[in-house]
Amino acid sequence: MASTRTGPNLSRIAASLGVSVATVSNALSGKGRVSAELVERIRATAAALGYVPSQAGRALRTGRSGVLGLVLPDISNPLFPQIAQAVEYSASVAGYGILIADSRGDVGMQTEAINRLVERGVDGIVIVPRRGTRIADAGCPVAVIDTPSTPGNTVSADHWQGGREIGRHLRDLGHRKILLIGASSTSNVQNDRIGGFKSALDATIKTEVLWIEKLEEQNGPGCLLGLADKAQRGFTAFAALSDLHALRALTELQRAGIAVPDIATVTGFDDLIWSAVVTPALTTMRMDMETIAEIAVTALVNAIENGGPTEKGELDEAAADEPLPGGRLVSAEKSRVPMRLVIRQSSGPPGPARTNLLAENS
Amino acid sequence: MASTRTGPNLSRIAASLGVSVATVSNALSGKGRVSAELVERIRATAAALGYVPSQAGRALRTGRSGVLGLVLPDISNPLFPQIAQAVEYSASVAGYGILIADSRGDVGMQTEAINRLVERGVDGIVIVPRRGTRIADAGCPVAVIDTPSTPGNTVSADHWQGGREIGRHLRDLGHRKILLIGASSTSNVQNDRIGGFKSALDATIKTEVLWIEKLEEQNGPGCLLGLADKAQRGFTAFAALSDLHALRALTELQRAGIAVPDIATVTGFDDLIWSAVVTPALTTMRMDMETIAEIAVTALVNAIENGGPTEKGELDEAAADEPLPGGRLVSAEKSRVPMRLVIRQSSGPPGPARTNLLAENS
DNA sequence: AGGCCTTGATTAAACGATTAATCAGTTTTT
DNA sequence: AAAAACTGATTAATCGTTTAATCAAGGCCT
CATH class of the missing domain: 3.40.50.2300 (Response regulator)
Incomplete structure (x- = not known):
């Protein structure tokens, strides 16, 4: 403890007041029986001396490190x-x-x-x-x-519910062909999100899952995801299972000249730091x-x-x-905390030339 | 210390071997004089009993918490x-x-x-x-x-040197009108980066600094930075003082239909997690x-x-x-650590329709 | 052979806080 | 008025480790 190496300790306070250390300890912790007046005096001198309890001493005695x-x-x-x-x-x-x-x-x-x-x-x-x-x-x-x-x-977080909400959002916007983008199929979190997502869709909606890790194994890290091609094939929404992937999708689509959200919708997960400041700002699910x-x-x-x-x-x-x-x-008791849908500008109805004017719900 | 609450301590080891605690302590720390044979036996039983030294006890005695x-x-x-x-x-x-x-x-x-x-x-x-x-x-x-x-x-990090390197990079690429994008003029780090940046330029190169915080005070957080307008006015390079701002610039330009790096160059700082996966991948300065x-x-x-x-x-x-x-x-002794230029795809020569084929230097 | 250094161990005192047990007064109860 | 209960304080032990001081015994020197 560099802190209380030279600093005042209980016995110094006790000595300066002519009482015992136990009394000082009791007074400061409020546990034993000490007269109100003495408690006050002890508190005062403790403060005056700049007393800081030694965690080491306390930990040794109580068996708790805090x-x-x-x-x-x-x-x-x-x-x-x-x-x-x-x-x-x-x-x-x-x-x-x-x-x-x-x-x-x-x-x-x-x-x-x-x-x-x-x-x-x-x-x-x-x-x-x-x-x-x-x-x-x-x-x-x-x-x-x-x-x-x-x-x-x-x-x-209730990842299943989170997936369901974003699934509903895209369904309600009218998307019929949606690409899910995840990192790895071994992730419980991502699988839950996918499960929830699909549970929100009806039979007319087609989905496909793109696993980035698998793709990068073939094409190397940082490779293109081929989203422009997907867009050609009719996918109108790209639901990433993490904002990091959403960002990747967003920039790849933009670079390919596919406007978001006018042509394609991109959504993410987790509301990471950049999600609000990119253009268009990302629609995403936020964990509490x-x-x-x-x-x-x-x-x-x-x-x-x-x-x-x-x-x-x-x-x-x-x-x-x-x-x-x-x-x-x-x-x-409560083991699942609901996620919250944050609608920003990156999601909108499918099809060309439509803009999403929904404001962010703070 | 939940750790050693019930677990074995020095005295238990000492007792089980019929020696004193001091000897055990000396043997395990290698400080005092203990015969090699006894050290070995003590080590063995300590391991057998699963001995874990109590940080609290040690901290109390040595005055160090580790x-x-x-x-x-x-x-x-x-x-x-x-x-x-x-x-x-x-x-x-x-x-x-x-x-x-x-x-x-x-x-x-x-x-x-x-x-x-x-x-x-x-x-x-x-x-x-x-x-x-x-x-x-x-x-x-x-x-x-x-x-x-x-x-x-x-x-x-040597932020000045970092600024200078990225300044040189943009100068060598041929940019003549560069917009620096920072958060706040009160940041020492950002000012150093700007200072270094400008030190790399010659008199023919024009720069301007855009402070995001000031802009957001007027237009609200997450507002557009007006970069398309800047591009119209002849800025060909946008050097952000953080990858977060670079990302904001990149997406804003892309959204406005300004291709990066074909039309405009964007660079960042810090090589944050997403810098390598966006399209185009960000040219940036990395701290060691x-x-x-x-x-x-x-x-x-x-x-x-x-x-x-x-x-x-x-x-x-x-x-x-x-x-x-x-x-x-x-x-x-060494108080400034050089930053390293990471050239990726977001920087290239100014002017329309040129692609940057430089590979990333890992 | 007596004194001296070395080796290998032990003893005991901390470090600073907590807390059960105790004790001297004072007040209340029977 | 003696016993019981309460109040406000003290005493002393304890947590587990480190380390200075001490000690016994054997080897070496002159």
Whole structure:
């Protein structure tokens, strides 16, 4: 603790007032029995001396560090800022700090990252798992933010509902041939979005899914997606499963001289930072990260402080009523948070030469 | 510490081997004098018992938490992932964890965020300051990542050089009328980039600076930048001071039917995630964040562990030889890291109907 | 052979906070 | 009036690690 190395501690306050350290501790924490007048004097001198409690001392005694770990599949993911900001905020409101760990896209490193956090003594961990991975027993409560269809998911955006809403939006605009653009078919999140999307359509609407990773395996990263060709073949709407892909689609279409939204409609997902400032601004689905983070952190803190509701996610052979196994997945009552449709300028009715005058609903 | 709450500790290992805790501690840390044979046995049982040292106990005794704070002006900034990832990596290599704090764009909250970190006992802090703010005395070593022209800067990209390189690139391509696009004239970083940019041009080249924030004050956020009009007036190159603005320029020009790079050239800064996947892929300047983070973390760790080179940045009236004032700005020998020009498809010679066939230099 | 250095271990004192147990007065109860 | 209960404080143990100080024993020197 560089913080309180030389700074005042409880005993210094106690000494300067001629009382015992226990009394000072009780006064500041409000736990024991201390006269109101003395509490006031202790508070005053503590403030005067600039007292800052030592987390190390407290942690050693209480067994709690007051820190949560945040494990991300890949920090460089553009969605990360939203997540980190929301989780950090919820945690700080609950009195916790956030220690970050990056698994850098590597599946094996996810376990390693978790271990690093555990060794640092975090009280709990929020994990946004790499797709398809299971969470190893961490030795502390764990909240998982993924997608409702993933077993063990604590809370997440309702990606299925999000897909359904954007599907409805495109259906109502009159599109009859829609291209879905995703990264990889192994993503639970993207599959949920696709499932929801298709559930909103009727039989007359034709869809096709373009997987970017598969395409790039053949043509190299950053290759063209061949959307102009798709447009020729009658696709009037391009529903990307991420704003990053939507952006790629938008610029590729524009470059090919296909006006958006006049000729083709482009929609995205996640409302990433640039979505509002490109021209035309992207119609997209926004996750309510603030709520998701708050639910996840609350569930985690509850498990930490009260041994709240948990479920054994991985150790299937063990009995569920086993005495606290150390690592445990926490669960929340509300596990799916609805996404919100943000209509901007990139979506409109199909066919040539029509402009979308809908204003953004803030 | 949820980690070692019930787990094995030094005394358990000591007991199970019939030696003293001090010996175990010495054996595991390699500091005292312990026979090689006993070290081996201790190591073995420690591993067998799954021993994890308690950070709390260690921190309390040594006064070091092994954690660095990372203060960011606004986590939602798209540049953040790069920074966080690089800093987290460098820190973990040096054996430190990263605690994040977000000042959410608010100037006042920067101080508050720093205080939160200090209260959590971080050993040092890496700050990417909100533009124009000074760093308050934090009570622990502080490394600042901003721009070389900012007093107190520890290390950063050489934004001036970056500007110069992209200026040269556009000059060599033959552009004679260039529009610079920035967010705000109060940003040191952007001003450095502009300064470097102009230093690369000769007198025959005309430039103009468009400040987005000023424009949005009048026309509302997300408004058009009027670039089509600028193109009409003879501007052939649009050099944005951030990829976010470059993207905005690119899509706005495309929407107006101005082909990039055939008619107009667009360049950016920072090589953000989407820069390589839009069409045309953005020519941009890339910061070497890995190196910057490594230098910053190394300087910080050096100051923490050896009381390395520091300078009093703020407390001007105090003598420089004052005994360690607690909070101090660390300095590094190498404080400016060159940026690298990444040529992609969005830049080309001016004038109609010419295509840029330069390959990306990876 | 006695003194001295080296080796390999132990002892004990911190670090700073929390908290159960205790204690001396004072007030209330029986 | 003696017992019981409450109030406001103190004492002392504890969390797990590090580390200075100490100690016993064997080897080396003069």
